[in-house]
Amino acid sequence: MEIKIRKIDGSEQEYIEIGCHRENEKVDEIVRFIRNLDGSISGSTGGKQYEIPVSDIFYIESVDNRTFIYTSNDTYAASMKLYEFEDLLKMRSFLRISKSTLLNLMKVDSVKPALNGRFLCSLKNGEEVIISRKYVSDFREYISRKVR
């Protein structure tokens, strides 16, 4: 596949064009990737596909080998795996807080202790997610490194 990059004038709007014989899974994947880079992620609910702005995502969770995206009030199923999201969103304030949860730090309201060395994150929509023991020190280190 040939890749062409053409510089355009600053006054023009940037765009990406894909030349293909037919729109297949590969093309869809490229589109999904570009949209992710652009700040949105594909998710489906009720049989419909949606583009969810990354800034609207509260956390992403893996349940029984399926991945779900949680916004303030909605839940979407995603086709990507949690580790793929982790890789994709690591520069966008997302941090792994347990084996199954990737949290948007911008959506955390406060942190409080739970039992057994774990901590509870109260989110801005009132939900609570657990930072498991293993990830507590990583979480603390990450935050203190960022605000140093």
Add this chain to the structure above:
Amino acid sequence: MRDNIIEHIKDNIMNFFIIVTLVDVAIFISGMILAPDAKLGYDSYILPVLIGFLGIIPGLIMYSKKELTIKQVIIRNVLQLILTEAIILSFLVGPSIFSSEENRAGVIAICISVAVIYIAVIVIRYFLDLKTAARITEALKAYQEEESNKA
């Protein structure tokens, strides 16, 4: 998994030092009430350390590689308390646990002390975690502000 075990050991080491301190306090208080004139030898300094070590054995054994639910944590804590009572009683009183009326009172006093110290360790750990949580929340707010300004 290795990280989990390290965290678990760190937790228990912290518990050890809290237990030793609390046992020291318990010996001081009960000694002042029950036998204020008693003279103790150097060997009595090792008792809190031994009790501290015995006290963390159930915690070390009860390691779980899975993340436990709140209910499971409570059940485990109750089992751990019972096991701790049994270990410390057998260490301090031995096989003559119920041999006399006097021993029985001592056994009850030890049981109560162990339970009080066990609960105190949980409460102290909770307050330490509370302080950590407050620090994390504060840092998190600063981080959010910084990131919002960037955007």
